[in-house]
Amino acid sequence: MECMPEGRGMVEATLLPDAIIILVNGCNQGAQGFGLATASTLEALIYDPIKAVGQRFSTGSRSTIARxxxxxxxxxxxxxxxxxGSNPVQMPVLTPVSNQIPSEDYVTEFRVEIYTPP
Structure with missing residues (x-):
């Protein structure tokens, strides 16, 4: 059993050819749908199953885009x-709108990034 260095929901985990797992996207607070996601996670997490317990997670580079x-x-x-990826709203949000729905604080994202693992 291994503990992640931070809580993360709606994460995308990708298995690399060398058995390392890269975790990107998501949030530290809230849930998917209904505009409940807040505190987006911008750093990639790197999980190396070969390392000793307690040393398997490290932090990768940081994105500037909330997904x-x-x-x-x-x-x-x-x-x-x-x-x-982007945020789950019914209609595109082109400028942040701070209101009762936390996910509308994030704009609809059309950009795509390339992440290069270490």
């Missing part, structure tokens, strides 16, 4: 990850 529900990470042929 909550309906996000994805896809392993590409060159070993990089294509990371995409």
């Amino acid at each position: 909550l529900h309906h996000s994805c990470a896809l392993l590409l042929l060159d070993g990089t990850l294509m990371v995409a």
Whole structure:
């Protein structure tokens, strides 16, 4: 049993060819749907099952894009990850709207990133 360094919901875990797992996207608080997700997680987590218990998780590079529900990470042929996705709102949100629905604090995201694992 291993503990993650932080709580994370709606995470995308991708298995790399060397058995390392990269976890990206999601949030530290809330849940998917109904606009409940807050505190987006921007750092990648790296899980190496070969390392000793307590040393298996490390933190990877940080994105500047919040990707909550309906996000994805896809392993590409060159070993990089294509990371995409946005927030779960009914209509696109082009500017942050601070109101009763926390997920509308995040804009609808159309950009795609390439994450290069270490």
